[in-house]
Amino acid sequence: MxxxxxxxxxxxxxxxxxxxxxxxxxxxxxxxxxxxxxxxxxxxxxxxxxxxxxxxxxxxxxxxxxxxxxxxxxxxxxxxxxxxxxxxxxxxxxxxxxxxxxxxxxxxxxxxxxxxxxxxxxxxxxxxxxxxxxxxxxxxxHPTQCLLDLLTMQDHLGKMGRDNFEGMTVAICGDVLHSRVARSNAFALRTLGAKVRFSGPPTLMPSRAEEVFDVTVHHRMEEAVEGADVVMMLRLQQERMAAAYLPSVREYFRYWGLTRQRLELTRPHAVVMHPGPINRGVEIATDVADNPNRSVILEQVTNGLAVxxxxxxxxxxxxxxxxxxxxxx
Ligand code: CP
The missing domain is CATH 3.40.50.1370 (Aspartate/ornithine carbamoyltransferase)
Incomplete structure (x- = not known):
């Protein structure tokens, strides 16, 4: 393509x-x-x-x-x-x-x-x-994760009759600070001409993210997902955090979980991605993760083999x- x-x-x-x-x-x-x-x-x-x-x-x-x-x-x-x-x-x-x-x-x-x-x-x-x-x-x-993400997005664009990434909006949400997936995707998506929004708590956002990654940063999730073509959720990488900094899971989901209500703010065709493993009820609601019309999480896995x-x-x-x-x- x-x-x-x-x-x-x-x-x-x-x-x-x-x-x-x-x-x-x-x-x-x-x-x-x-x-x-x-x-x-x-x-x-x-x-x-x-x-x-x-x-x-x-x-x-x-x-x-x-x-x-x-x-x-x-x-x-x-x-x-x-x-x-x-x-x-x-x-x-x-x-x-x-x-x-x-x-x-x-x-x-x-x-x-x-x-x-x-x-x-x-x-x-x-x-x-x-x-x-x-x-x-x-x-x-995590370059091969990024490439499989790109192949999944490319498949999705193809279904909509689009043949490139120019102007596509991707919201990458959650623990951006510890995410190698977010970094690789930001580099590649900007190279391909997509717009990238980072969203997450200030404590889980890399410093100077706008300048380093050429993205916009949003500290309200609703703002990040509004009008997006793709929402890529990230898990809390607790293995890379000191115990004192671990957020309360219930509070985290309230502000940063991808729920059906937040998904409704995206474009009608928008897809939900996640590199896995998913943590249901932490960064993503079960009905969103399993939504057959929106979630392409298992397509990502299938594309991972091909990539x-x-x-x-x-x-x-x-x-x-x-x-x-x-x-x-
Ligand atoms: N996405 C990803 O890297 O998953 P694994 O840690 O299971 O390989």
Missing amino acids: MNADNNAWSRKHLLGMDGLNREEIGAILDTASAIREVNHRPIKKVPILKGKTVINLFYENSTRTRTSFELAGKRMSADVVNISASSSSVSKGETLLDTMANLQAMNPDVVVLRHPNSGAPHFLARHLDAGIINAGDGQHE RMAVLYHLCTGAARSASNIAGE
Whole structure:
């Protein structure tokens, strides 16, 4: 839909959305759009990454990202190895760099890293030969989540007969301060010409957000969602907060929960997104999360598999093949 040049992707790593241009984003989305039909075939496998090795190295818990990277590699016939830091020699004191050097000695093509420290994937990319995919680093970036969000928004725009993101309004609401998803989406959506509104309590908003992210900031949720095309809800990232700063859940929902009443302020076609895991009754009401006409939360998960296939394909092959040929191989 973005009519991107599929050859536009020439990077060895995917570390963040900050700095990616429209053509690079379009190349991944086009590949994902072409390859996703593999996931609906009776035999969900193509041989395009046969002989390639992908290591998923997760220092934080994950359901969606880890499962979809594993399935993505396997559906393209790569050898996929999954490592949780908690069940590895990390628990015996091995450093990140030593762990990676040992994995590098087995010559993987790509390492997918989730890590609680912002910048960990960038550090590894400077020291190791394998391609590195950032699967979420601290509160910094989560580029594949952003790309799957963009693919979901692009599908939604397509249903309305629109072929680009120009002028679309996206309200990103909740704990923006600790959200790597909000950061990655703000960078990419501004690159694509969408308008971005951040909304959340002042204590959960990055300082100078307007200047840093080129967004508007709204401390009343009603103002942020009014007339929006997309509402992206964020969970409270309590694992990144000191106990003394945890808000009361009941009070938080009253001011910052996406309810049916607040959803009615959006444009009639607006969709509700959430990177998951959702916390019902905290940042989103159950009837909104499960609204079949508005919630695209599970479509995001489906698109996550396609996007991760596309990213692995580009990084493993240094892809220069046409997107339309990929699924047919
Ligand atoms: N959205 C997301 O990153 O979910 P997981 O933590 O389950 O991977």
